[in-house]
Amino acid sequence: MSKSKPKVSIVKSKYANLYSVANALSAIGVEAQITDDRKEILSADSLICPGVGSFSQVKSYFDSHKLTDSISEFINTSKPFLGICVGMQILFEKGYEGKQPTKGLAFFEGEVVSLPPNKVSRIPHIGWNTLSFKPLNNKKALFNSFNESAEDVYFVHSFYCSAKNKKDILASAQLAENFEIPAIIGKNNIYGMQFHPERSGKVGLQLLKAFVSLSSEHSENPSQNIKEFKID
Amino acid sequence: MLKKRIIPCLDVKNGRVVKGVNFVGLKDAGDPVELAKSYNESGADEICFLDITASFEARKALIDVINRTATEVFIPLTVGGGVNRPEDIGDLLRAGADKVSINSGAVKDPSLIQQGASQYGSQCIVIAIDVKKSNCTHSNWEVFIKGGREATGIDVIEWAKRMVNQGAGEILLTSMDADGTKAGYDISLTSAISEEVNVPVIASGGAGSLKHIIDVFKSTKADAALLASMLHYGETTIPEIKNTLLQEGVLTRIIE
Numbered sequence: 001m002s003k004s005k006p007k008v009s010i011v012k013s014k015y016a017n018l019y020s021v022a023n024a025l026s027a028i029g030v031e032a033q034i035t036d037d038r039k040e041i042l043s044a045d046s047l048i049c050p051g052v053g054s055f056s057q058v059k060s061y062f063d064s065h066k067l068t069d070s071i072s073e074f075i076n077t078s079k080p081f082l083g084i085c086v087g088m089q090i091l092f093e094k095g096y097e098g099k100q101p102t103k104g105l106a107f108f109e110g111e112v113v114s115l116p117p118n119k120v121s122r123i124p125h126i127g128w129n130t131l132s133f134k135p136l137n138n139k140k141a142l143f144n145s146f147n148e149s150a151e152d153v154y155f156v157h158s159f160y161c162s163a164k165n166k167k168d169i170l171a172s173a174q175l176a177e178n179f180e181i182p183a184i185i186g187k188n189n190i191y192g193m194q195f196h197p198e199r200s201g202k203v204g205l206q207l208l209k210a211f212v213s214l215s216s217e218h219s220e221n222p223s224q225n226i227k228e229f230k231i232d
Numbered sequence: 233m234l235k236k237r238i239i240p241c242l243d244v245k246n247g248r249v250v251k252g253v254n255f256v257g258l259k260d261a262g263d264p265v266e267l268a269k270s271y272n273e274s275g276a277d278e279i280c281f282l283d284i285t286a287s288f289e290a291r292k293a294l295i296d297v298i299n300r301t302a303t304e305v306f307i308p309l310t311v312g313g314g315v316n317r318p319e320d321i322g323d324l325l326r327a328g329a330d331k332v333s334i335n336s337g338a339v340k341d342p343s344l345i346q347q348g349a350s351q352y353g354s355q356c357i358v359i360a361i362d363v364k365k366s367n368c369t370h371s372n373w374e375v376f377i378k379g380g381r382e383a384t385g386i387d388v389i390e391w392a393k394r395m396v397n398q399g400a401g402e403i404l405l406t407s408m409d410a411d412g413t414k415a416g417y418d419i420s421l422t423s424a425i426s427e428e429v430n431v432p433v434i435a436s437g438g439a440g441s442l443k444h445i446i447d448v449f450k451s452t453k454a455d456a457a458l459l460a461s462m463l464h465y466g467e468t469t470i471p472e473i474k475n476t477l478l479q480e481g482v483l484t485r486i487i488e
């Protein structure tokens with residue numbers, strides 16, 4: 001599938017494990033550019049926004065560095081976007097982590113709230129948990145090859161996305177008998193992963209590869225080649 | 233559901249791996265990056281580096297080791313040892329650590345955990361607690377610092393709760409009494425702490441057989457088990473541990 005290499009950018013910020021993501025991409029043959037420059041962000045074929053820290057910290061950093069606008073602008077170009085952890089959470093309408101509720105980018109309906117201590121015995125949710133993929137609507141063929149197998153990925157977070165539209169949830173993870181959270185969300189060109197693909201071993205690298213493949217197909221035929229990605 | 237984790241711990245000195253028995257008598261057991269890679273391939277859920285020297289020179293060697301590990305190993309990396317200031321936390325995270333474990337530094341400056349958590353998030357702040365049985369505290373377990381050489385008079389249960397309140401996202405609990413004995417984890421200590429707090433607890437010290445690992449998961453609420461010499465000296469392997477746990481009904485992450 002390799003034609004010209006897609007240009008992948010990573011949103012530069014103080015609140016992210018930038019090099020972990022860049023290292024993981026490099027392991028799958030993608031040299032990503034870490035940038036907070038609007039022009040460079042907009043010229044990328046796909047954009048990854050990692051985030052660690054609290055919703056309010058990350059969002060206010062993005063606001064003060066004009067990243068909120070650049071990210072929104074990028075997403076509106078319909079090119080593939082992936083938010084990781086807090087980078088996914090800020091795509092929702094509002095987040096409650098931090099001193100006061102903070103407005104998000106509102107590409108997804110729903111709020112980011114604390115894991116409920118009455119249901120979840122351990123907070124933060126730290127460790128490997130199993131992705132359970134939802135029956136797919138055909139637009140989301142990206143993760144087709146992951147459907148059959150139950151794959152474990154690495155989570156570390158205390159807040160989760162309470163998504164209003166269940167169809168936005170591509171995969172979930174179970175934290176207790178009666179409690180699950182969105183693990184992968186997706187709508188049009190926008191994806192989010194609550195776990196850390198860059199820290200999820202081989203499975204994580206495969207997921208990143210599947211995402212990056214979108215950018216090489218984006219401008220041509222978005223439905224082809226996607227099924228190539230299997231876990232070997 | 234969340235899996236129980238197996239974490240190999242590498243004691244690092246001047247950029248090389250060592251493991252002491254009761255923290256003395258160190259032996260060289262190899263290159264940390266190579267060991268981390270091999271543990272990653274065999275199914276480790278996380279890697280822990282503990283820097284047992286903290287001189288300026290040794291620090292640079294450690295940063296280099298973290299850097300190299302982070303480009304080759306794509307599972308979480310926890311690094312501890314000699315973390316005394318918020319800047320130390322930042323240095324390790326920037327080098328590629330995902331979590332930083334803080335031990336003596338938190339006793340010397342009780343605001344360190346809070347500063348670290350507010351600056352970098354609780355998810356990357358691990359409070360490492362070294363514990364010995366003692367008559368001078370309420371629970372009969374006392375917190376020790378400086379690699380177990382110095383008693384603090386602090387009760388371990390109060391300390392664990394206090395650190396969690398200040399923002400520690402995880403507890404790395406080492407029984408100094410059990411460490412190096414290969415007689416099993418300290419079940420009553422691990423049980424007491426994992427009942428008292430709601431953050432994940434990593435049990436450490438004393439593992440000598442597969443049964444010990446099963447016991448700590450079945451008899452306590454520990455979320456992870458830290459292993460050193462058992463793995464470093466090839467007494468068992470991670471696949472063997474995980475298959476045994478699975479047979480015993482303990483959920484772990486199995487990789488093909």
